[in-house]
Amino acid sequence: VIRINADRLLRDLKELRKFGASGPGVVRPALSPTDVQSRHWLAERMEQAGLAACIDGIGTVLGRSRQAGKAVLIGSHTDTQPTGGWLDGTLGVVYGLEIARAAAESNAVAAIAVDVAAWSDEEGEFSSHLGSRAFSGEDMAPTLAEARNRQGRSLAEALATAGLTDHPLTRLEPGRHVAYLEPHIEQGGRLEAAERRIGVVTSIVGIREYKVCFVGQQNHAGTTPMAIRKDAVAGLLSFAAALNGVFTRLAEGHDTVWNIGRIAVSPGAPSVVPGRAELLLQFRDTDTRQLRRLERALADLVEEANRGPIGVAMEMIDQPVEPAEMDVRIIDCIASAAELLAPNQWIRMPSGACHDAQILAPHLPAGMLFIPSIGGISHDPAEDTSEDDIVLGCRVAAEAVCNILHGHR
Amino acid sequence: VIRINADRLLRDLKELRKFGASGPGVVRPALSPTDVQSRHWLAERMEQAGLAACIDGIGTVLGRSRQAGKAVLIGSHTDTQPTGGWLDGTLGVVYGLEIARAAAESNAVAAIAVDVAAWSDEEGEFSSHLGSRAFSGEDMAPTLAEARNRQGRSLAEALATAGLTDHPLTRLEPGRHVAYLEPHIEQGGRLEAAERRIGVVTSIVGIREYKVCFVGQQNHAGTTPMAIRKDAVAGLLSFAAALNGVFTRLAEGHDTVWNIGRIAVSPGAPSVVPGRAELLLQFRDTDTRQLRRLERALADLVEEANRGPIGVAMEMIDQPVEPAEMDVRIIDCIASAAELLAPNQWIRMPSGACHDAQILAPHLPAGMLFIPSIGGISHDPAEDTSEDDIVLGCRVAAEAVCNILHGHR
Numbered sequence: 073v074i075r076i077n078a079d080r081l082l083r084d085l086k087e088l089r090k091f092g093a094s095g096p097g098v099v100r101p102a103l104s105p106t107d108v109q110s111r112h113w114l115a116e117r118m119e120q121a122g123l124a125a126c127i128d129g130i131g132t133v134l135g136r137s138r139q140a141g142k143a144v145l146i147g148s149h150t151d152t153q154p155t156g157g158w159l160d161g162t163l164g165v166v167y168g169l170e171i172a173r174a175a176a177e178s179n180a181v182a183a184i185a186v187d188v189a190a191w192s193d194e195e196g197e198f199s200s201h202l203g204s205r206a207f208s209g210e211d212m213a214p215t216l217a218e219a220r221n222r223q224g225r226s227l228a229e230a231l232a233t234a235g236l237t238d239h240p241l242t243r244l245e246p247g248r249h250v251a252y253l254e255p256h257i258e259q260g261g262r263l264e265a266a267e268r269r270i271g272v273v274t275s276i277v278g279i280r281e282y283k284v285c286f287v288g289q290q291n292h293a294g295t296t297p298m299a300i301r302k303d304a305v306a307g308l309l310s311f312a313a314a315l316n317g318v319f320t321r322l323a324e325g326h327d328t329v330w331n332i333g334r335i336a337v338s339p340g341a342p343s344v345v346p347g348r349a350e351l352l353l354q355f356r357d358t359d360t361r362q363l364r365r366l367e368r369a370l371a372d373l374v375e376e377a378n379r380g381p382i383g384v385a386m387e388m389i390d391q392p393v394e395p396a397e398m399d400v401r402i403i404d405c406i407a408s409a410a411e412l413l414a415p416n417q418w419i420r421m422p423s424g425a426c427h428d429a430q431i432l433a434p435h436l437p438a439g440m441l442f443i444p445s446i447g448g449i450s451h452d453p454a455e456d457t458s459e460d461d462i463v464l465g466c467r468v469a470a471e472a473v474c475n476i477l478h479g480h481r
Numbered sequence: 482v483i484r485i486n487a488d489r490l491l492r493d494l495k496e497l498r499k500f501g502a503s504g505p506g507v508v509r510p511a512l513s514p515t516d517v518q519s520r521h522w523l524a525e526r527m528e529q530a531g532l533a534a535c536i537d538g539i540g541t542v543l544g545r546s547r548q549a550g551k552a553v554l555i556g557s558h559t560d561t562q563p564t565g566g567w568l569d570g571t572l573g574v575v576y577g578l579e580i581a582r583a584a585a586e587s588n589a590v591a592a593i594a595v596d597v598a599a600w601s602d603e604e605g606e607f608s609s610h611l612g613s614r615a616f617s618g619e620d621m622a623p624t625l626a627e628a629r630n631r632q633g634r635s636l637a638e639a640l641a642t643a644g645l646t647d648h649p650l651t652r653l654e655p656g657r658h659v660a661y662l663e664p665h666i667e668q669g670g671r672l673e674a675a676e677r678r679i680g681v682v683t684s685i686v687g688i689r690e691y692k693v694c695f696v697g698q699q700n701h702a703g704t705t706p707m708a709i710r711k712d713a714v715a716g717l718l719s720f721a722a723a724l725n726g727v728f729t730r731l732a733e734g735h736d737t738v739w740n741i742g743r744i745a746v747s748p749g750a751p752s753v754v755p756g757r758a759e760l761l762l763q764f765r766d767t768d769t770r771q772l773r774r775l776e777r778a779l780a781d782l783v784e785e786a787n788r789g790p791i792g793v794a795m796e797m798i799d800q801p802v803e804p805a806e807m808d809v810r811i812i813d814c815i816a817s818a819a820e821l822l823a824p825n826q827w828i829r830m831p832s833g834a835c836h837d838a839q840i841l842a843p844h845l846p847a848g849m850l851f852i853p854s855i856g857g858i859s860h861d862p863a864e865d866t867s868e869d870d871i872v873l874g875c876r877v878a879a880e881a882v883c884n885i886l887h888g889h890r
Contacts (some may be wrong), residue, residue: 196542261705294832294834294835295670309725328707329705331751332714332755334751335746335758344740345742356702363489423704424704424705450702451701467531
C-alpha cells in the first residue's frame with residue numbers, strides 16, 4: 073500500500089492554482105510566462121519528492137524515479153484553457169507527484185518506481201497534445217515550424233523565450249514504462265447523476281467535424297413569395313431536423329454525442345432571404361464502426377437534401393481523431409482499487425473528452441480514472457470537485473499503481 | 482392622351498445611370514457626391530422640360546408644373562442601395578419627367594399639371610424615406626440632429642457639403658396635389674411568373690421585426706450526454722420548425738411572407754454545446770389584422786417553448802411599419818389605363834417592398850404601378866427590365882394621369 077498524504081496533496085494543488093489564478097479559475101495557457109514559471113516550480117517540487125526532474129525541449133516536465141526496474145508513468149497536463157478551471161489536467165499531475173513521493177517514503181514499497189509527467193500544451197494553445205505526441209516519438213519538426221497561437225506567436229518563439237530551445241526531448245522508455253495512468257476530472261455530469269465517486273475509463277472517444285453548407289438564392293424578403301424562394305436557412309433547418317432524427321436513431325445503444333456548435337447565415341439581414349448558410353457538426357463515439365455509420369448517414373442526408381432546391385455540400389474541417397481503447401489489464405487494476413476503496417461507488421465509463429492518454433495508448437498499456445466534476449462543469453472558471461473526492465481519487469490511483477506493478481513482479 | 486417619347490425616356494434613364502455606374506449596377510447612395518451631382522442634372526432636365534425645379538433642404542428634387550389648378554404628383558427616389566440596380570426608384574422619377582414633358586408638348590392636354598419628385602434617401606443611407614417624410618410634414622429636426630450613415634457621416638454634414646443647409650423644404654400642397662402616383666419596378670418575380678407586364682398595386686405591406694433569444698447551458702460537447710444537455714441551438718431549431726408550421730397555416734389565403742434572415746450562436750465552437758442562440762424574424766402582410774394574428778401566434782410559440790428546458794424571449798427590434806392601402810379611385814384609374822394599353826396583361830397585386838407611397842398615402846390619394854423585374858432580381862447590380870416593358874409602363878402611367886385628372890375636371 074502507498075499511503076498518500078491528503079493535506080500535502082491538497083496543499084500542492086492549491087499552490088499550483090496560484091500560477092495564473094483568476095477568480096476561482098486559472099489562466100495558464102501553454103508556454104505563457106505563467107505556465108513556464110509553474111513548470112519550474114513543479115520541477116523543483118519533483119526534485120524535493122526524490123525524482124530526477126527536467127523540463128524538456130517542448131515544455132513537458134518529467135520527474136523520473138531514481139528506482140531502477142519497471143515504472144508506472146503517471147501524467148496529465150498543467151496548461152489550461154484560455155479561461156480554464158483549476159483541476160483540468162493539474163489534478164493528474166499532482167496525483168503523480170504525491171504518489172511518487174508517498175511511494176518513496178513507504179519502506180514496504182520503496183522499490184516501486186513512479187515517473188511523473190506534466191505534458192505541454194494538451195489544450196492546443198499552439199497544437200493539441202504537444203507534449204505527449206513528442207514523448208510518443210512523433211517527429212515534431214513540422215509542428216515546430218508552423219504552430220502559432222491565436223495571437224500569432226509562434227511555438228518556436230515561445231520555446232525560445234522560455235529558454236527551452238536546446239533542451240532535449242524526453243521519450244517513452246519501452247523497457248521501463250509498463251503503463252501510463254492518467255487520473256482526471258470527469259468534465260461531465262455522469263458520475264454526479266449516477267451518484268458515483270470514481271469513473272474507470274474503458275475507452276476515449278474519436279471525433280469527426282464537418283461543415284455543411286447550404287446555397288440557395290439571395291432575394292428580397294418582401295417581394296419574393298414564399299413558394300418560389302430558395303431560402304438557405306430553410307434548407308439548413310430541415311436538414312438539421314432530419315439529421316437529429318437519424319442520429320438519435322443511430323445513437324440508440326451507443327454513447328454517441330453530436331453537436332451543432334455554430335450556424336452562420338449570409339448576408340444576415342432581416343429583409344434578405346438568405347442565399348447561404350452553414351453549420352458546424354461535431355460527433356463523437358468510442359467505436360470506429362459507429363463513427364463510420366454516422367459519417368455514411370451524414371453523407372446520405374446531404375445527398376438526399378441535394379435533391380431539393382437548395383445546394384448542400386459537406387466538408388471535413390478537422391483531422392479525424394480516432395477512438396482509443398484503454399488497456400484491459402490496467403482497467404482491471406483501477407477497478408480493483410476502486411472496489412477496495414470505494415465499494416459500489418464507481419462505474420466503468422467512456423471518456424467523452426480527449427486526453428493525452430489517447431496519444432499514448434497505441435504505445436503502452438494506458439488507463440484513466442475520473443473523479444466527479446461538480447455540476448458537470450469544466451473548461452470554465454467554475455470547475456470544481458469536492459476535497460473528499462479529490463483525496464479518494466488519489467488513494468484509488470495509488471492503489472492502482474500497486475496493482476499494476478504487482479503484476480510485473 | 483399624353484404621347485410619351487420612348488427614345489427620350491430610355492435616353493434619360495441611361496443618362497442618369499451614368500451617375501455612379503458600376504458594371505451593370507449603380508452606386509449612388511443618398512447625398513453622396515455622385516447623388517448630389519445627379520440631382521443637379523435632374524433639376525436641369527426638369528427645367529428643360531418646362532418645370533420649375535429646385536433641390537430642397539433635405540435633398541429632394543421637385544419639378545413643379547407651371548400650370549395652375551389640380552396637379553398629379555409623380556415621384557420616386559433616385560438614391561440607390563450601397564450596390565444597387567439602375568431602375569429601383571430612378572424609373573418612377575424619369576417616368577414623371579417624361580410624362581410632364583410630354584403633357585406640356587401635347588396641345589390637347591396642355592392644361593394637365595404634372596409635378597415630379599425625386600425623393601431623398603428612400604433607401605435609408607441616413608434615414609429611410611427621408612424626402613417623402615419631410616414633404617408630408619414630419620418634423621425633421623430630430624432626424625437632422627441624429628441621423629448618420631454607416632461610415633459615421635452625419636446627415637447634417639452631408640446636407641452642408643451638398644450646399645443644401647439653407648434650402649427650404651418642399652411641402653405637399655393639399656389644394657393642388659390631387660394624387661400621388663409612384664411607378665416602380667416590381668423587385669420580385671410575380672409578374673414574370675404570371676406572364677403579365679403591369680402590376681396595379683392595391684396595398685403596401687406592413688413589417689414586423691423580432692429577435693427571438695434562446696438561453697440554455699453552455700457545456701462540453703464530448704462529456705455531456707445528449708439527454709441532459711440544455712442546447713440553445715436545439716431549442717432554436719425546434720422553435721423555428723414550429724414557427725414555420727404555424728405561419729404556413731396562418732398564411733393560407735394571405736400574401737404573408739416571413740424570413741429568418743439571421744441566426745447567431747454563442748460561443749460558436751464545435752466542441753461546446755451552445756449556451757445561447759438567437760434568430761431575427763421579419764414578417765410582412767398588407768393586413769394589419771393578419772400582422773396582429775402573426776404577432777399573437779409568435780408570442781404563443783414563445784410561451785409554449787418556454788415550458789421546455791431552454792429559456793426563450795422575444796423582443797421587437799424595429800419600429801413596426803404599418804401597411805398602407807392604395808386609393809381605390811387611383812387603383813381604378815391605373816387599372817383602366819392598363820386594360821386599355823395592355824389588355825389581359827396586367828394584374829392587381831400587393832407590394833411586398835416598402836415605398837415612398839406608403840409615407841404619402843395617409844396624406845393624399847396614392848397609387849403605384851409595377852413593371853416586371855427580370856428574374857425577380859433587385860437590390861443587386863443585375864437588376865433589369867426589358868425596354869418594351871419600360872416603355873409600356875410609362876404609357877400606362879401617362880394614361881393613368883389622364884384618367885385621374887379627368888375625374889377632377
